Amino acid sequence: MMRDSQATQRRLLDAAAEEFSAYGIAGARVDRIAAAARSNKAQIYHYFGSKDQLFDAVMNEIVAKTASEIPIDVDDLPGFAGRLFDRYEDSPHIARLATWYRLERTLDGAQIEVLADTIEDELERIRKAQVAGTLPARYRPADLLNLVLHLSFLWAFVFPELQGHVRRSSRRHRRQVLTDAVAALLVDDDAVSGD
Amino acid sequence: MMRDSQATQRRLLDAAAEEFSAYGIAGARVDRIAAAARSNKAQIYHYFGSKDQLFDAVMNEIVAKTASEIPIDVDDLPGFAGRLFDRYEDSPHIARLATWYRLERTLDGAQIEVLADTIEDELERIRKAQVAGTLPARYRPADLLNLVLHLSFLWAFVFPELQGHVRRSSRRHRRQVLTDAVAALLVDDDAVSGD
Numbered sequence: 001m002m003r004d005s006q007a008t009q010r011r012l013l014d015a016a017a018e019e020f021s022a023y024g025i026a027g028a029r030v031d032r033i034a035a036a037a038r039s040n041k042a043q044i045y046h047y048f049g050s051k052d053q054l055f056d057a058v059m060n061e062i063v064a065k066t067a068s069e070i071p072i073d074v075d076d077l078p079g080f081a082g083r084l085f086d087r088y089e090d091s092p093h094i095a096r097l098a099t100w101y102r103l104e105r106t107l108d109g110a111q112i113e114v115l116a117d118t119i120e121d122e123l124e125r126i127r128k129a130q131v132a133g134t135l136p137a138r139y140r141p142a143d144l145l146n147l148v149l150h151l152s153f154l155w156a157f158v159f160p161e162l163q164g165h166v167r168r169s170s171r172r173h174r175r176q177v178l179t180d181a182v183a184a185l186l187v188d189d190d191a192v193s194g195d
Numbered sequence: 196m197m198r199d200s201q202a203t204q205r206r207l208l209d210a211a212a213e214e215f216s217a218y219g220i221a222g223a224r225v226d227r228i229a230a231a232a233r234s235n236k237a238q239i240y241h242y243f244g245s246k247d248q249l250f251d252a253v254m255n256e257i258v259a260k261t262a263s264e265i266p267i268d269v270d271d272l273p274g275f276a277g278r279l280f281d282r283y284e285d286s287p288h289i290a291r292l293a294t295w296y297r298l299e300r301t302l303d304g305a306q307i308e309v310l311a312d313t314i315e316d317e318l319e320r321i322r323k324a325q326v327a328g329t330l331p332a333r334y335r336p337a338d339l340l341n342l343v344l345h346l347s348f349l350w351a352f353v354f355p356e357l358q359g360h361v362r363r364s365s366r367r368h369r370r371q372v373l374t375d376a377v378a379a380l381l382v383d384d385d386a387v388s389g390d
Contacts (some may be wrong), residue, residue, distance in 0.1 A: 016358050024298070026222040099298055103219070103291060114357040123360060143372045146353060157297045159336045161311040162344075165318060165337035177207035177338045184379045 009047050011037035017058045021093035024100040025055050030173060053104075057184055059101055059112050062094055067118040074129040077148050078179035084152035085178055089171060095156035119145070136186060154178045204242050206232035212253045216288035219295040220250050247300075254296055254307050257289055260371055262313040269324040271383060272343050273374035279347035284366060290351035314340070318340055331381060349373045 015036035019028045030051055034040050048054040052163075070083045088095040121146055129135040135144070155174045158166060166174070210231035214223045225246055229235045243249040265278045283290040296307075317340055324330040330339070350369045353361060361369070 023221060028216060058313065081275065096298060098354075099294060099312070099352070102354065103294055103298075105355070111356050115354065117228060119354070119356045119360070139372075140361075140364070142357060143364070143369075146349065146357060147376055148341070149350050149357075149371070150345070154341065157294070158341060159293075159310065159314070159344070161306050162312050162337060162341060165314070166335075166341065169335070169338070174338075177334075177342070181342055181380055184382065185376055187379065187382065 005047075008037070008039055008043060012039055012047065012054070013058055013061060016054050017062070017093055017097065020055055020058060020067060020100060021096045023182045025052065025104045028055075030054075054092075055101075055105075056112065059097060060114055062097065063112055063115045063118065066094070067114065068123070071121045072125055074135060077144075078182040081148050081152040081182045082175050082179045085155065085175055088153065089158050092156075093152060099155075099157065137189065144185070148182055151178055151181050154181070200242075203234055205230070207234055207239060207242065207249070208253055208256060211249050212292065213290055215250055215253060215295060216291045220247065220299045223250075225249075241365040250296075250300075251307065254292060255309055257292065258307055258310045258313065261289070262309065266320060267317045267320055269320045269330060270337075272330075273377040276343050276377045277370050277374045279344070280350065280370055282350050283348065287351075290348060293348075294352065320382070331383065339380070342375055346373055346376050349376070 012033065015033045016028070019033045019036070020168075023029070028051065030041050030044055034044055035053070044054060048057055066084075066087060070080070070087060073080045089114065123141045126135060126139075126141040126144055130137045130139075139147075155166075181193070207228065210228045211223075213231065214228045218224070223246065225236050225239055228249070229239055239246075239249060243252055261279075261282060265275070265282060268275045318336045321330060321334075321336040321339055325332045325334075325336070334342075350361075350373065
């Protein structure tokens, strides 16, 4: 019985990830998710409470998995950004879900607790690396983190009108563009200005 | 009569920009747009054809206006990115519309002609500046353009969980972070390596 319940919840989360990725939160239809998961709307509301809460459950799981599998490496921020890029390439629904989230949930002040904790931890590690002198002190930690996270999405949402011009670029090339960009942000000011 | 028609189309485009910005393409409701514009659904279909075509008309107008008011300046790409940032700050609906567009229209191969033309022109200018030696030749033009356009959106979609940490940053500060980042991408490799 317990096993049935877990299997149903698993199928619902997988079907929900697919539905939300394709249509966003407002556009997602609970009955389509239920049908795809061989379940029904009543079970969704029983297990998750509401469509918004189902979305949050999907995001929570993805963020927790990504954060534990791809921890920040303050000694190698280009590599960290590159690994996030790899994840978005391998699982395109992640970048889409993260974007729907920012478009549709930012205004209501919703927060994903595990993401808030992860960001708090990442900022603290950046701060310590700045004190230790291994990351440039000229950045506010939140600015540097935002730059790195934003650049990891460099190829996730290319305008279709630009896409034709980059279509022949290999994944390896695109990854290099992104990790080089992060590296360029970390170049020592002294080295650049030559003093 | 002509004036009435133009005034109605103007109100429809404005109402549509607001509706699409809030709810996206799938989430937008034509009857809400009609009501907000003191018009009706029949007029929308008469003037624009379909909901998708109405969205395209909104995007076309915004892209054309942005491209003509903020032309690329290959001698000052940080300034160009800064001016795009200013536009997104002053008109937050632009970044939202551009993001819905990429989420909802990328898959069907739709293209906004004026955006395709603008990008073609921008790539050509970058190419020429590379030949002239005023932009680093190490970038493929599309890579550099994507980096600059992507960085101009740096602050448009901060994760809400990170937003709390940057809330006290002034607009001027956030702009500087972004223009500095673009400038860092353009540092001469020779200067960095010191030879």
